[in-house]
Amino acid sequence: MLLLAALAACATQSPPQTTSGPDPSSSLESAFASVTPAELLAHVTVLASDEYEGRGIATEGERLTIDYLSAQFRSAGLRPGVPGRTFLQKVPIVGYSSTPEFSIASKLGERLLRFPEEYVARSRRLRPVVTVENSTFVFVGFGIEAPQFGWDDFKGVDLQGKTLIMLEGEPRKPSTAATPGSADRLLRETETYYATRSYKFEIAAKKGAAAVLLVHDEKLSATPFEELQKAYRRESFEIAPREETERPAVEGWITRAAFERICSDAGEDPADLRQRASAREFRPREFAAAASFAVTTELRTLESHNVVAILEGSDESLKHEHLIYSAHWDHLGRDVALPGDQIFNGAIDNAAGVAQLLEIAEGFASLERAPRRSVLFIATTGEERGYLGARYYTQNPLYALAHAAAAINLDAGNVWGRTTDVNNMGYGLTSLDGVLDQAAKRQKRTFVGEPFAEGVYYFLSDQVAFAKAGIPAVFPGPGSTYVGRPPGFGDEKWDDYGENRYHRVSDEVGPDWDLSGAAEDARWLLDVGYEVAQSDRMPTWNANAEFRRPD
Numbered sequence: 001m002l003l004l005a006a007l008a009a010c011a012t013q014s015p016p017q018t019t020s021g022p023d024p025s026s027s028l029e030s031a032f033a034s035v036t037p038a039e040l041l042a043h044v045t046v047l048a049s050d051e052y053e054g055r056g057i058a059t060e061g062e063r064l065t066i067d068y069l070s071a072q073f074r075s076a077g078l079r080p081g082v083p084g085r086t087f088l089q090k091v092p093i094v095g096y097s098s099t100p101e102f103s104i105a106s107k108l109g110e111r112l113l114r115f116p117e118e119y120v121a122r123s124r125r126l127r128p129v130v131t132v133e134n135s136t137f138v139f140v141g142f143g144i145e146a147p148q149f150g151w152d153d154f155k156g157v158d159l160q161g162k163t164l165i166m167l168e169g170e171p172r173k174p175s176t177a178a179t180p181g182s183a184d185r186l187l188r189e190t191e192t193y194y195a196t197r198s199y200k201f202e203i204a205a206k207k208g209a210a211a212v213l214l215v216h217d218e219k220l221s222a223t224p225f226e227e228l229q230k231a232y233r234r235e236s237f238e239i240a241p242r243e244e245t246e247r248p249a250v251e252g253w254i255t256r257a258a259f260e261r262i263c264s265d266a267g268e269d270p271a272d273l274r275q276r277a278s279a280r281e282f283r284p285r286e287f288a289a290a291a292s293f294a295v296t297t298e299l300r301t302l303e304s305h306n307v308v309a310i311l312e313g314s315d316e317s318l319k320h321e322h323l324i325y326s327a328h329w330d331h332l333g334r335d336v337a338l339p340g341d342q343i344f345n346g347a348i349d350n351a352a353g354v355a356q357l358l359e360i361a362e363g364f365a366s367l368e369r370a371p372r373r374s375v376l377f378i379a380t381t382g383e384e385r386g387y388l389g390a391r392y393y394t395q396n397p398l399y400a401l402a403h404a405a406a407a408i409n410l411d412a413g414n415v416w417g418r419t420t421d422v423n424n425m426g427y428g429l430t431s432l433d434g435v436l437d438q439a440a441k442r443q444k445r446t447f448v449g450e451p452f453a454e455g456v457y458y459f460l461s462d463q464v465a466f467a468k469a470g471i472p473a474v475f476p477g478p479g480s481t482y483v484g485r486p487p488g489f490g491d492e493k494w495d496d497y498g499e500n501r502y503h504r505v506s507d508e509v510g511p512d513w514d515l516s517g518a519a520e521d522a523r524w525l526l527d528v529g530y531e532v533a534q535s536d537r538m539p540t541w542n543a544n545a546e547f548r549r550p551d
């Protein structure tokens with residue numbers, strides 16, 4: 001029962017004083033020391049055990065997980081984050097699966113397209129039946145309206161009730177489109193939020209479009225069309241929209257061939273349209289063809305939970321402001337249709353990140369004097385289903401979003417030992433890079449001051465929800481240079497994880513695990529958070545970021 005003993009050791013902590021007291025630095029040192037590989041492993045071993053059944057939302061695995069997290073926050077001496085009451089923020093979720101019908105009308109007559117061969121579509125308006133009649137197609141290029149990058153594909157054209165056709169991704173210099181690379185991005189060196197499907201569905205709704213179809217690009221797309229076919233045929237999950245019009249009535253994807261077919265029915269030239277789309281002067285192009293949809297959707301309601309704890313700040317004038325640490329506790333649960341191992345244990349994704357969150361929280365709670373600003377710890381639900389818990393939190397914040405100094409998200413911890421370097425997947429977007437760099441230096445490590453993988457990972461976890469709410473958000477992670485290992489060791493391990501374990505039943509605690517790196521990374525981020533919570537000024541977005549603090 002070694003594991004349990006270690007956990008018991010950190011029980012019955014009293015909360016730090018909020019009045020003036022002894023030198024904070026020594027207390028900070030002991031907070032760092034309280035973060036240990038053994039305790040990290042103990043948390044991961046529990047959360048990624050078969051008993052927790054892959055931590056699916058609204059399952060027995062959820063109940064075990066949120067009980068465990070609440071108990072850990074409580075025993076660390078933190079206060080319930082849902083003011084005055086509980087550690088649990090209820091998150092209503094809707095399970096939905098849509099069956100679409102889609103036809104196009106042109107001078108050539110009516111044509112029914114085949115689902116899922118030629119297109120996939122659904123309605124996230126979460127209504128049993130949604131129809132769109134005779135809605136004119138409008139090709140809107142990449143569908144991007146980015147004033148800070150001087151790009152506007154809409155040029156003020158009225159798109160109310162139209163069916164928009166949008167290209168996937170973001171514009172690139174035409175000449176090198178065949179071999180994409182960061183050098184030829186037209187908006188910014190790194191990927192922008194405008195390239196994401198979430199943005200494209202949102203802007204279509206904002207323009208009042210009835211429906212939006214993204215043109216799948218086999219070469220560029222991170223998601224093969226087969227994956228989209230699977231995703232649009234199985235049950236998906238969403239949180240209810242604040243306003244129905246926040247989402248288009250119908251959204252989906254068409255294959256390149258289907259796009260070309262619609263173009264030829266409408267007498268349009270797809271190659272010419274694509275070329276025009278990569279020019280700043282692009283204007284929307286209305287087709288002589290119209291779409292009609294009938295989407296029936298099966299719905300069921302579920303209840304899940306964010307687990308939230310708070311450490312109140314010590315400075316009367318600053319404690320109303322807060323720093324957010326987040327890590328998603330949910331994973332893919334159990335697939336009873338699978339032969340053999342059916343449990344997606346999610347050890348790296350994201351039991352490891354949650355373990356770091358718990359250790360950082362325990363470290364802060366052990367401080368003799370709380371930092372000036374308050375610190376919020378949120379173990380989010382539904383990240384695997386579309387950042388549901390983080391989005392729900394920003395739509396139903398427990399503390400004013402305008403007072404959120406920053407958000408630090410932990411997803412997929414390093415389990416292969418110590419690294420000499422660390423990085424931030426959203427490098428270049430906020431003033432926090434400087435804080436990350438200084439804290440790495442204090443550990444005699446290197447902060448990789450350049451974008452990782454063109455910044456695409458920044459849009460693949462909960463930080464994007466906090467960023468969209470205007471909170472300067474970072475997604476820090478380990479670098480790739482491992483202490484005492486040959487060059488390439490890190491890339492090899494992450495590639496193997498990506499190919500053989502990511503979102504597979506094999507994402508389990510391994511015999512080769514060494515959490516000394518994850519512990520050092522957690523101490524790094526504890527130090528970063530302490531700096532932010534102590535600082536006179538709030539972190540800021542850089543000018544080239546697409547996000548801004550709310551006015």
Ligand SMILES: [Zn+2]
Pocket residue numbers: 328349350383411412461
């Ligand atoms: Zn994850």
